[in-house]
Amino acid sequence: MSTISIIGSGGMAAAIGKLATGAGHRVEVSSREATSAQTLAEQIGTGTTVGKFGVTPLGDIVVLAVPYAAVLEVVRQYGNALAGKILVDITNPVAADMMSFVTPKDSFGAQEIARVAPGDATVLKAFNTQFSHVLAGGSLAGQPLDVFLAGNDAGAKTIIAGFVESLGLRAMDIGDLSMARTLEHMCLLSLGLMAHSIKHTNFAIGVSLPV
Ligand SMILES: NC(=O)c1ccc[n+]([C@@H]2O[C@H](COP(=O)([O-])OP(=O)(O)OC[C@H]3O[C@@H](n4cnc5c(N)ncnc54)[C@H](OP(=O)(O)O)[C@@H]3O)[C@@H](O)[C@H]2O)c1
Secondary structure, X not given: OOEEEEEOOOHHHHHXXXXXXXXXXXXXXXOOOHHHHHHHHHHHOOOOEEOOOOOOOOOOEEEEOOOHHHHHHHHHHHHHHHOOOEEEEOOOOEOOOOOOEOOOOOOOHHHHHHHHOOOOOXXXXXXXXXXXXXXXXXXXXXXXXXXXXXXXXXXXXXXXXXXXXXXXXXXXXXXXXXXXXXXXXHHHHHHHHHHHXXXXXXXXXXXXXXX
């Protein structure tokens, strides 16, 4: 069992928090609005606690469940309170046109987060390719959802892969943090599929392997 701290109290926080408590992990949620965190903690249940926003999270794993537009400032606000933590970046830095990014041309979201995080924190991209309501279900069409992981620290990736698998999901390592750029592009793929082909959001992107 691990302790997972989630910063943010929206749909992704709810999905990951509920899966985590369901798998026996201890969950702490914090949000800029303490009442939102309290409401989410009650919704998740199973002993979920509320952490104070900006204060050292309880967990060694910290899920950054806020919009990309807010995440750099949130990480800066926490500052050294995130030292030594594994920061799970679930953000999608998509621009309003839903076809491009708000990040600098020569960078990507996870790298921008790593730049503002404390030096001894480890940033790892995960969960960003699944819609929150699909993720909440854990599986689709009888198949566990794929959670793609990108990060530089092998030890942190093993920990997060173990966490992901404990939720009944399939962890798929796709390489080092530079590959997070590809995971961010996969969000554009989902949005393009939604707009032009599938016309709804009840789908998941994953890998099919021979049995
Ligand atoms: N929704 C999806 O299907 C999906 C899928 C994959 C990845 N993601 C990514 O997951 C992250 C969370 O998405 P979500 O759907 O859970 O978002 P959401 O439901 O809109 O919740 C966002 C959370 O971030 C907080 N927040 C917003 N601005 C903030 C700020 N300036 N400072 C501090 N906290 C702030 C909100 O607090 P308040 O309640 O106080 O506003 C709320 O708790 C995003 O980066 C998104 O790109 C989402």
